Amino acid sequence: MLILKIVQFANSNIGSVRYCSSKTSKFSVVSFYKFHKYEEPQKLVETLKTRLSDLDVKGRIQINSIGINSQICMPHSNLNSTKDTFSETYCDDIEYKIHEANFQVFRKLRITNKKLVDGMGDDFDPSKVGSHISPEKWNEILDNRESTNPLILD
Numbered sequence: 001m002l003i004l005k006i007v008q009f010a011n012s013n014i015g016s017v018r019y020c021s022s023k024t025s026k027f028s029v030v031s032f033y034k035f036h037k038y039e040e041p042q043k044l045v046e047t048l049k050t051r052l053s054d055l056d057v058k059g060r061i062q063i064n065s066i067g068i069n070s071q072i073c074m075p076h077s078n079l080n081s082t083k084d085t086f087s088e089t090y091c092d093d094i095e096y097k098i099h100e101a102n103f104q105v106f107r108k109l110r111i112t113n114k115k116l117v118d119g120m121g122d123d124f125d126p127s128k129v130g131s132h133i134s135p136e137k138w139n140e141i142l143d144n145r146e147s148t149n150p151l152i153l154d
Helices: 041-054 076-089 135-143
Strands: 003-008 015-020 027-035 058-064 067-075 097-101 109-113
Touching: 027 076, 041 058, 041 076, 041 109, 067 076
Parallel strands: 003 097, 058 109
Antiparallel strands: 003 015, 027 067, 027 097, 058 067
């Protein structure tokens, strides 16, 4: 497995990306998003602030009633406890993207209750998902977009 390493240059905020062994890494860098209805997002913000601070998690998390978007970093030894925290407080089927670093890549933990995607309000229903389409079908939809009126999220 290739592991991503971010190296910070001396006297600079510019970093480069390199691969490293998990044996030398001290921090886990985790990103994920999940559409999942949650009735009281502000309560979740407060709960996560307390629990994640105790695990020395830093980064940015946006939460609202329809989902969560997160880029966080924590000591590698706290990775499983952090994932358990999200399973216990939010939902248990989150797909995490995990990389490793030799230093804490964020300065502080910021958790906010705000819109995840412009144009997607609280009335969005994450249980109503589309289906996979072939490239040929995609081209057909784009060619006829006036009549099909597709909603494209990127």
